[in-house]
Amino acid sequence: MIYNNIHEGRFKSRPNRFIAHIEIDNKIEICHVKNTGRCKELLLPDATVYVQHFDNPNRKTNWDLIAVKKGDTLINMDSQAPNKAVGEWLQAGGLGLLPDKIKAEYQYEDSRFDFYLEHEMERWLIEVKGVTLEEDGIALFPDAPTLRGIKHVDGLARHVKEGFHTAILFVIQMDGIRYFTPNTKTQPEFAQALKNAELAGVNILAYDSAITPESMSIRNEIEVRL
CATH class of the missing domain: 2.40.50.580 (OB fold (Dihydrolipoamide Acetyltransferase, E2P))
Incomplete structure (x- = not known):
């Protein structure tokens, strides 16, 4: 973008x-x-x-x-940038597949997810979270408590049982990051929700970004430590 x-x-x-x-x-x-x-x-x-x-x-x-x-x-720092960059990344096959269909801001049941994908017989629900908090090369989310974030994570875990492939994608809006981890100090409930989601089959992914003053694009996958 x-x-x-x-x-x-x-x-x-x-x-x-x-x-x-x-x-x-x-x-x-x-x-x-x-x-x-x-x-x-x-x-x-x-x-x-x-x-x-x-x-x-x-x-x-x-x-x-x-x-x-x-x-x-x-x-x-643009909170709209991660979704725009992920949209381009998904179109280009960044998830390891070239979607037959992509819908942004997809309403399903009581939640609005950032992306809905169809690929052959697969259906995907994807939630994107932008990350700007960094400490000693470690990316952290959230920087403030987020009840909406927990709702989305819990929803993704629930929809796995309905046959969806699901993922939460943490877009780190910088490079030079060693790994991503949930900000347990700020919101332990979100960290626990992520652990529960992973056990339920949700893909927990993190990517850093190539940043210039004029652009942002998804770059490399980063280790996730829950």
């Missing part, structure tokens, strides 16, 4: 979860933050960030916050 009209800036403040104040060309601009997570370890004063500019009079702000540098690592 590709971004246009990217500019470099410096993070200054985040008055609320939806907006940030960014210095761009010596001027403070209000930017939409496309990630409602806490991201406190990323959005530090004067951190280098990359923002996308829009010429749209109907927008409240002409800027979106896309990526941030943490040391030497560039991290994509």
